[in-house]
Amino acid sequence: MIRLQVLVVSLAGTLMAEANPRLEYATGVLEERRGVSTARDHFEKARLADPQARPLVQRAIKERLEANDRSGAAKLFRDLAAARPDDLGTQLDYADFLQDQGHGDALALKLSADTLESAAKRYPGHPQIVRRLFQQAKARSDTDGAAKLLEELAPDDPESVLLFASLSKSLYDASDVNARRERDRRFLLAIEASPEDPVLARAASDHLHDANRMDEAIRILENHVKASPSSLDLRVRLGVLYFEAKRDPEGEAALKEVLAIFPKHALAHQALAKFYRLRNQPEPAREHAGELLKIRGGSVAEYLKLANECLDANEAKPARLLLEKAVFQYPDHPELAIRLAIATHRDPETRDKATLRFREVESLMAATPNFPSDPEFLMESAEALISQGQSKAAEERLRSAIRAFPPEAKKPTAAALRRLAGLWESENRNAEAARSLRLRADALDR
Numbered sequence: 001m002i003r004l005q006v007l008v009v010s011l012a013g014t015l016m017a018e019a020n021p022r023l024e025y026a027t028g029v030l031e032e033r034r035g036v037s038t039a040r041d042h043f044e045k046a047r048l049a050d051p052q053a054r055p056l057v058q059r060a061i062k063e064r065l066e067a068n069d070r071s072g073a074a075k076l077f078r079d080l081a082a083a084r085p086d087d088l089g090t091q092l093d094y095a096d097f098l099q100d101q102g103h104g105d106a107l108a109l110k111l112s113a114d115t116l117e118s119a120a121k122r123y124p125g126h127p128q129i130v131r132r133l134f135q136q137a138k139a140r141s142d143t144d145g146a147a148k149l150l151e152e153l154a155p156d157d158p159e160s161v162l163l164f165a166s167l168s169k170s171l172y173d174a175s176d177v178n179a180r181r182e183r184d185r186r187f188l189l190a191i192e193a194s195p196e197d198p199v200l201a202r203a204a205s206d207h208l209h210d211a212n213r214m215d216e217a218i219r220i221l222e223n224h225v226k227a228s229p230s231s232l233d234l235r236v237r238l239g240v241l242y243f244e245a246k247r248d249p250e251g252e253a254a255l256k257e258v259l260a261i262f263p264k265h266a267l268a269h270q271a272l273a274k275f276y277r278l279r280n281q282p283e284p285a286r287e288h289a290g291e292l293l294k295i296r297g298g299s300v301a302e303y304l305k306l307a308n309e310c311l312d313a314n315e316a317k318p319a320r321l322l323l324e325k326a327v328f329q330y331p332d333h334p335e336l337a338i339r340l341a342i343a344t345h346r347d348p349e350t351r352d353k354a355t356l357r358f359r360e361v362e363s364l365m366a367a368t369p370n371f372p373s374d375p376e377f378l379m380e381s382a383e384a385l386i387s388q389g390q391s392k393a394a395e396e397r398l399r400s401a402i403r404a405f406p407p408e409a410k411k412p413t414a415a416a417l418r419r420l421a422g423l424w425e426s427e428n429r430n431a432e433a434a435r436s437l438r439l440r441a442d443a444l445d446r
Contacts, residue, residue, distance in 0.1 A: 021050035052083050054090060061097075070101055081115065091119040092128055099132075109136070125152040127163045134167055146171055158200040161190040165207065183207065191220055196227040198234055205237070214245050232258050236267045243275055251275070266295045286310055290322050300326070300333055307339050316346035334368060337361050338377045345380050354384050375404035379416060391423060398423065414441035 028042035040063065047056040057080045064073040074097075081094040095115040102108025113136055120129045130149050137146040150168055153160040165183050172179035187204040194200055201224035208217040221238040225231060235258045242251030252275065258268040269292040276285035289306050292298075303326035310319035320343035326336045341361050345354035358381045365371040382397035398420040405413040418441045421434040 019045045019049040021046040021053065021056070024049065025056065052080065054080065054084075054087075054093075058093075065101075074098075074101065085118070086122060088119060088123055088126070088128075091115055092132070095119075095132060099136075112136070125154055125160065127153060127157070127160045130160075131163055131167070138170070143171065155186045156189045156193040158190050158194050158197045161186045162200060162203055165203065180211075184211075191223070195220075195223045196231075198224070198228065198231050201231075201234060202237065205241070209241070214241065217241060218245060232262055232265055233267060236265070236271055239268070240271055243271075248275075248279075264291075264295050266292055269295065282309070282313070286313070286315070286318065290318055293322060294325055297325075297329055300330055300336060303330075304335060304339065307343065311339070311343060311346070314346075316343050317349065319343040320347045320350060332364075334361075334364055334371055335374075337364055338374050342377060342380045345384055354380075355388070358384060373400070373404045375401040375409075375412065375416070378404060379412075379419070382419070386423065391427060395420065395423060410444040414444040417441040417444075 024042045024046035028039045028046065031039035031042060043056065043059055047053065047060050050056060057076055061073045061076050064070075064076065077094050077097050081090055084090045095112045098108045098112035098115065102112070113133070116129055116133050116136075120126070120133065123129060130153055134146050134149045137143075137149060146167075150164055150171070153164045155161065164186055168179050168183060184207075187200075187207055190200055191197075191204045201220055205217045205220045205224075208214075208220065218238065218241050221234055221241065225235055225238060228234075235254055239251040239254035239258070242248070242254060252272070255268045255272050255275075258265050259272075262268075269288040273285050273288035273292060276282070276288065286306060286309055290310070293302060293306065303322060307319045307323050307326070310316070310322065320340065323336060323340040323343050327333070327340050330336055337357075338361055341354060341357035344350045344357045358377075361377065378397045378401035382394040382401065385391070385394035385397065398416055402413060402416045402420070405416065417437045421437040421441070424430040424434040
């Protein structure tokens with residue numbers, strides 16, 4: 001009985017002495033977050049208990065590098081790579097480590113190449129291995145070796161084909177017909193095997209587009225959209241290519257389909273706004289440009305340009321909605337506040353709230369040195385005051401507007417003169433002065 005108790009105590013002590021890597025790691029994370037200095041000890045215990053755990057070894061390597069212990073870091077990585085020969089991620093990381101930390105050292109570069117070549121035997125033609133070996137061959141000016149590596153890439157695997165297209169452009173001259181044909185062949189094989197891959201479809205289409213093979217570039221995207229209807233960005237790209245190919249109805253329909261699926265797709269609005277502007281259709285162009293600004297925001301100049309276009313076209317509500325977003329984004333910008341007050345007054349839905357907007361602008365004027373005097377704002381403010389029966393205050397606004405218009409603004413000045421004359425006439429006062437104002441206005445119109 002006594003011997004059994006001793007045995008149980010001994011086993012318990014042995015189990016307690018063996019570190020639990022998961023527990024040690026969890027403790028290390030907790031202490032690290034709390035800023036406890038012993039966190040590193042727990043991470044190290046976890047690594048010693050499980051020396052093949054990549055995250056634990058990588059953490060230890062990072063700590064040694066930070067302490068300038070490059071040889072210690074290299075040993076840890078070498079041991080990990082030796083223990084996990086079939087783990088491609090570890091082998092690639094080790095090769096990269098040797099490349100980065102070797103600083104041109106011939107032995108380190110050779111070890112990196114040996115590691116990659118060993119991995120290549122287990123994973124022949126793997127694009128990540130080929131890419132690294134290709135870069136090393138190029139660095140050695142081994143053009144033949146680099147070319148052979150490209151041949152190992154699978155002709156119908158999307159990642160391999162994309163890599164082939166990229167690397168072959170760096171190896172061969174742009175005028176090399178054979179290289180271009182091989183890129184064509186591989187792109188077409190891969191896109192036939194994986195038409196739903198968006199990265200491959202875009203790259204293949206762009207490749208053919210750059211080669212002035214527009215019909216084929218379009219066909220690739222058409223097939224992609226059929227295979228992957230939710231690929232909205234490439235639907236937009238297809239619409240743009242239709243426009244470029246002078247197939248405007250198809251382009252317009254493609255972009256509208258995108259917006260029917262997702263009304264806030266910025267690229268679709270951007271493409272349609274540009275399309276309508278080029279076709280001299282300002283109303284739909286403004287609509288899509290406005291939606292684009294609402295979705296992604298913009299600069300003060302972009303907001304003002306579009307808002308002024310809307311106001312000039314008597315589209316007060318779209319201008320107001322756009323300017324409300326603009327003022328939210330730029331709350332202290334005087335010109336935006338001015339245009340918002342004007343749009344609010346011109347929009348019948350919000351005209352009764354315009355007074356508050358005008359007061360906000362006037363407060364901003366009082367608090368801002370050299371605040372710009374905007375005659376259009378003064379005119380609009382005068383109209384609001386007239387509607388409230390405050391003719392004296394409106395008269396002052398009209399006088400200020402007349403003074404604020406530049407000399408070249410003859411028509412707006414004439415309109416302000418006539419409005420002031422009309423105010424006096426409606427109140428049966430200043431009859432001679434009103435006639436004089438009208439004569440001045442007529443002279444400006446000549």
